[in-house]
Each structure stands twice: as C-alpha cells, then as structure tokens.
Amino acid sequence: MTDAPAHPPPVGGAKVRRSLTGWPSRLVSSAKFQKWAAGFFLTRGMVRREGEALFDVLSGFCQSQVLMALVEFDIPRVLLDRPMTASDLALRCAVPLERMLILLRAATALKFIKQKRRGTYGVTRRGAALVGVPGLAALIRHHDILYRDLADPVAFFRGETETELASFWPYVFGGDMDADVAATYSDLMAQSLELVAQDTLRTIRFSGIDTLLDVGGGSGAFLEAVGRAHPDLNLVLFDLPEVAPSAGPRFTAAGFGKRARIECGSFVNDPIPKGADAISLIRVLYDHSDETIKILLSKCFDALPDGGRLIISEPMSGGDTPEPAGDVYFALYTLAMQTGKARSPAEISALCAAVGFEIDATPKPLRPFVTGCLQARKP
Numbered sequence: 001m002t003d004a005p006a007h008p009p010p011v012g013g014a015k016v017r018r019s020l021t022g023w024p025s026r027l028v029s030s031a032k033f034q035k036w037a038a039g040f041f042l043t044r045g046m047v048r049r050e051g052e053a054l055f056d057v058l059s060g061f062c063q064s065q066v067l068m069a070l071v072e073f074d075i076p077r078v079l080l081d082r083p084m085t086a087s088d089l090a091l092r093c094a095v096p097l098e099r100m101l102i103l104l105r106a107a108t109a110l111k112f113i114k115q116k117r118r119g120t121y122g123v124t125r126r127g128a129a130l131v132g133v134p135g136l137a138a139l140i141r142h143h144d145i146l147y148r149d150l151a152d153p154v155a156f157f158r159g160e161t162e163t164e165l166a167s168f169w170p171y172v173f174g175g176d177m178d179a180d181v182a183a184t185y186s187d188l189m190a191q192s193l194e195l196v197a198q199d200t201l202r203t204i205r206f207s208g209i210d211t212l213l214d215v216g217g218g219s220g221a222f223l224e225a226v227g228r229a230h231p232d233l234n235l236v237l238f239d240l241p242e243v244a245p246s247a248g249p250r251f252t253a254a255g256f257g258k259r260a261r262i263e264c265g266s267f268v269n270d271p272i273p274k275g276a277d278a279i280s281l282i283r284v285l286y287d288h289s290d291e292t293i294k295i296l297l298s299k300c301f302d303a304l305p306d307g308g309r310l311i312i313s314e315p316m317s318g319g320d321t322p323e324p325a326g327d328v329y330f331a332l333y334t335l336a337m338q339t340g341k342a343r344s345p346a347e348i349s350a351l352c353a354a355v356g357f358e359i360d361a362t363p364k365p366l367r368p369f370v371t372g373c374l375q376a377r378k379p
Helices: 012-028 030-037 043-057 062-072 075-081 086-093 097-109 125-134 136-149 153-158 177-204 221-229 242-252 292-304 326-337 345-352
Strands: 113-115 122-123 211-217 234-239 259-265 278-282 311-312 358-362 372-377
Touching: 043 062, 062 075, 062 097, 062 136, 075 086, 075 113, 075 125, 086 097, 097 113, 122 125, 125 136, 136 177, 136 326, 177 221, 177 278, 177 311, 211 221, 211 292, 221 234, 221 242, 221 278, 234 242, 234 372, 242 259, 242 292, 278 292, 292 311, 292 345, 311 326, 311 345, 345 358, 345 372
Parallel strands: 211 234, 211 278, 234 259, 278 311
Antiparallel strands: 113 122, 311 372, 358 372
C-alpha cells in the first residue's frame, strides 16, 4: 500500500476549471504559437510589445552600466556646459574613440544625450536630470556595491551571498562607527533626501505641529527642508553620537538659531526624547526587522503626548499590487542589507496599530520611486 500524494490531482469540475484558467499562459509559452502570432496581423503588435518589454528587462544591466559610465566620466555635466565631438570626449575621458562612439550611441538610444549639428553631442532633458536631481549621481556611483552583491542571483536569493551592503550600513545593527564611515553614509543620505523631503512636504500637512522630532535624522537634511517650509516649527534631531553633531553646521547655516537642537542616542538602545508633539521616521523602518520596528514604534508612542502625530516616509511595497520601485529595486536593496525590507502601507499600518497608534492617512505616493507616506496618531 502506498501513501496518498500530498496534493491529489484535481478531479471533475475542478480539473476542468484549472485547465481553462491556465490555457492562455500555456498557449503563449508555445514556440509554435509565438511564431504564428508574430506574423498574424491581429497579434503581431502584442508580440512585439511583449518582446520589447522582455528585452528591456533582459538588457537592464547593460543599460545601468551605460548610466554608470556616463556618471563616472561626468559626460552629462560636461555636455551641459557645451556640445562636444566624440573625439573631444574620447580624449577627455581617456577612452579609445571607437569605444567612446559605442558609449555615445548607447547613451543616445537611452535618451541621455543627442546628436547635434557638425558631429557634436549635447545633453537631453533626461541627461540634464542626472546633473540636476539632488544626490542622483552619488546614488548611481554607490550602486557598484549592489551590482557585486547581485553578481550571482541564485546564491543571492538562496541567502548564500555575504553581501557588501550589509557592512556598508553598520548603523542598522546599532553598532559603533568610525568617523570616516559615519561621514560617508551621512553624506549619501543627505544628498538623496531632498526629493524625499519635497514629496513628504507635498503629501503630509505639518501645520498645527509645535515641535517635530526627527528620529534617525542623520545630518539634518530632512529637518532643514521642513524648517525652511515652516519657519515657526521647532526642530529636534535624534541620531547616533557619531552622526547627529554633523547637523549643527547645517542648522546654523539655515539660520534656525535656538529653534533647532540636537539629541544624541541610539533608538535601538536608548529611549526616544520626549517633548515633541510629532515624530518623523524618514527612511528608517525599511532598514530594520519587524522586531526592531515594534520596539522603535513603541518608544515613539511612549514619547508622544495624547494626540501626538507619527509621520513615516520611505519607499514602500505595492502590497497586493507589486510595483517596480518598492518590489524590485528597494526589495532587493534591503535584502542585500540583510536587516530590513520594503513594506506595504498595510504592513506598516499593522505595525503601528500593534503598539497603539491609530492610522490617519496612507495617501497615494506622488512618486513611488522616491517615497511613500503614512501618518498615524496617538489617541
């Protein structure tokens, strides 16, 4: 006598329904169908579009390496100043002319640059954005670490890769950092926070707040943006002693005077300072495990007065409807960090509710690839 299979095959109506449900995918996966559909006038457009989309994903790494090369050679900024020929760029970048031509054609195909008259090249709006978007070039350069971590995707997803990103961001483990490491990560965070601050200020209303405490606020880039937008708001920054003091010169240059102060400590090991009627967590939760977040949110709850507000802003997963920013890029990045993950608004809401917060709003993000926002309140 043999054991029954763990999953008995469907019988009767269930088998028919499963067969009917799966037939479109089975049909499309047929090489004969693909050949026929590519030539049939009613389906060839669909085949072309799906093929182009598939090839775009396939060639994505090559596209990102072209982008990296443009940034490393500083080509968009150079062309923003004046058009140049391929020969001029080859000489400037110490690249053989035939290879520079390949890079320029690739950059033209990706719409970062364009050919102009007399054999010169100029920058497009997309290329100009590489120069003008705050922190973008620094983030692109930082990706060489992520590329190495993803070199063997099978080992990566099996959890067999000892990722470099896990050691690049030592603060997430609550450990000490030397001054050089702290400066490196603080600078990268500050450069990339301007867009996050813009979208957060456009999405969340800060009116009615007397004192805002930014937990994990780094060198104060987010608080600077909030302080400029709301001149009557008092500001408190709380972060590690190796990091927080770097906000002092920023606050002084912004003219914040006595309305901005700095508190040093670790939200992993220390209590959250009291006295603020609103707390912001900007790109903090997705760096950490659920267990760490529960402790942090509980500390925030205890630090706030009744009616106090909690503002969360960070890249988020699409939840039941996965989307490219949160569920591809940020999901893999946080997986390489080995501590956190991109969470959906529903997941973050559940973590907040578990410690006593009531959710006020989870507005639709203006730019999911920049940040998503959530606001909660202590009842």
